[in-house]
Amino acid sequence: MRIGILDIDTKKEKMGHGKHEKFPNLACGKIFGYHMERGDEIVYPWKGERVDKLYISTIFSWSRQALERQMPYFKSRADEVVVGGTGADWRSKLPPEMENIGHQWTYDLYDIDYGIGFTIRGCHVGCSFCVVPRKEGLREYRVATVGELVNPRSNHLVLLNNNSLADIGFFEDVEEIRERGLTVNWNQANDITLVTDRHAEALASVKYYNFAKTSRMLHFSWDQMIKRKIDPATGQRVEYVMSKTVPEQIARLKAHGIPPHHLTFYMLIGFDTTLEEDMHRFRTLRELGCEVYAMQFRDLNGKNGVDGKGNPQLPHVRHLKKWVNGRGFKACSFEEFRPYMDEIERREKDQREQAAQTALDLFAV
């Protein structure tokens, strides 16, 4: 059987690891392994070759429309087309016979020299803007050990867990990382509210790095001004005033030897916060010495430009993202950031013209 595999929106890696220089799509790696073990011929990366079966995996929901547009072409090149991935449908899952395929096949497909995968799935927090609790459930559970993810070609491990610090497995993972002498990149934003002295001590005891292992880095998030969740230990509803909690937790990490400049905070914008709240989060984190990466909200269907209630996002959002992530803040204040100023001037002009037109209409009556 001739099998085509297309990872339609897999990102190019900045540091260019692996033959295809891509961030590995784990589902494609498992599909690859499943068919290799059956002796099938694999065409990857698929570029339009005629195949018996074509697998298309999409991670991001904004790829859905492009995928639908190109579907007649895909169908003309394969007897069967299978589309999956969170971008196509967050409910989609691999069948168990594929899901249980070893990680080594992913490393072979992408020819990468680091281990990557999940030791823990799910997340107890349940943020309304996030697909993880819907897809994986409102609790964390073990899916692999660190040892199962190690790539024999290196000692670097990238963990994709959505909430690594949750009690299930975190301390065991850290112990195994230490014992095996691994370096680790916790690739997703961790929940800063979960950090206890024991967590801080454990984090400080391992060699944590960014994805490409070029700098020391831990990721956390500060997405909303108030964080609400059910405490997994007590089952009680808890609420964190993040402008108080975040600095306290940064100080806790620092006390255990993790300096603020090792911390990168993902900051959600355009969901339910105002410009003042966004600037407050940004300034607080920068003043404390942390890095900030702004994430612009998209709804769960991948729609851009709307907030958490489906209304148009505030005018500053897309410009703030550029100002923060493009490090425009090094050159000027946000109020002086030219694209933002242009947008404000344009809106004011539109308002003036609209008011003038309304006055003319009234006069005409």
Ligand code: SF4
């Ligand atoms: S803490 Fe992170 S993974 Fe968990 S629900 Fe919130 S955004 Fe999603």
